[in-house]
Amino acid sequence: MCAVELLQKRRDDFHTLVLAQDAVAYGDKLAAGQGWGQRALQALDLDRDRLHLHGMKPRPDYLRVLQASSAHVYFTEPFVTSWSLSEALAAGCLVIGSLTPPVEELITDMQTGILVDMDDPEEVADMIxxxxxxxxxxAAIRARARAMICDRYAAEGGFADKAARLAALIAGTRTG
Structure with a gap:
């Protein structure tokens, strides 16, 4: 959100759409009625006319947002990535992600996304x-990211192929 504040000052055409719950998923819970989003709104000088806050959306709507977005900012501490990183890459969305080991498993800087120091709002704003x-x-980064996810994780040759081979083994037949 600090990068959003910087970009709103730099560009009149900059709008931000946030789809999220203002809740703590990992770590210590905040006081009742408080969330990180609420704290950011209180601490930062944000143009609320260009900051569009929405809750969680159904998956089809979420995918349309990813596909229409100029960038999806994805930060995580060294922990694990969530399904949403793979989903954003598969949707062909440019991901600007944290320079942390879990994110580096899927993003190669300037090849399949952009990696930034998530604690440096100036760098985040610059890359957005x-x-x-x-x-x-x-466009080239987005295409490479989608191809990488499809190559690594597509059901064809993955689970579906393994399931067919397992079913054939159980039935006592062989597959190619």
Missing amino acids: EWAFDHPAEV
Whole structure:
């Protein structure tokens, strides 16, 4: 949100859509009625006309948002990535992610996404702005990211293929 504050000051055309619950998923809970989003709104000078806060959306709506987005900012502490990182990459969305080991498992900087120091709002803002100003390069990154996810995790040759081989083994037949 600090990067959002910087970008709102730099660009009149900058809008941010946030789809989230203002709740703590991991770590210590905050006091009743408080969330990190609420804290950011109180602490930062944000133009609320260009900050669009929405709760969670049904998956089809969420996918449409990813596909239409200029960038999806994904930060996590060294822990694990969630399904949403793979989903964003598979949707062809440019992901600007934290330079942390779990994110680096899926994102190679400037190849399948952009990696940033999530504690450096200036760097985050700079890379979001770079994405706006370099559409051809971003299109190539988005295409490589989607291809990488499809190659690694597509059901064909993955679970579906293994399930068919297991079923054939149980039935006493062989598959190619």
